[in-house]
Amino acid sequence: MEDWSDPREDKYGLKATTRFGLGITRSNAIAKMTNIKTTLK
Numbered sequence: 001m002e003d004w005s006d007p008r009e010d011k012y013g014l015k016a017t018t019r020f021g022l023g024i025t026r027s028n029a030i031a032k033m034t035n036i037k038t039t040l041k
Contacts, residue, residue, distance in 0.1 A: 005012045022031070 001014050001016045003012075004015045022033075
């Protein structure tokens with residue numbers, strides 16, 4: 001988390017980022033992920 005502010009517009013808040021990973025618990029299993037939004041900066 002990090003503080004965010006724009007004093008000219010009198011706006012203040014917080015920015016938060018979450019990261020997650022996918023682990024394989026069954027070596028013979030099949031997984032399908034849908035509706036995953038990705039962004040590149």
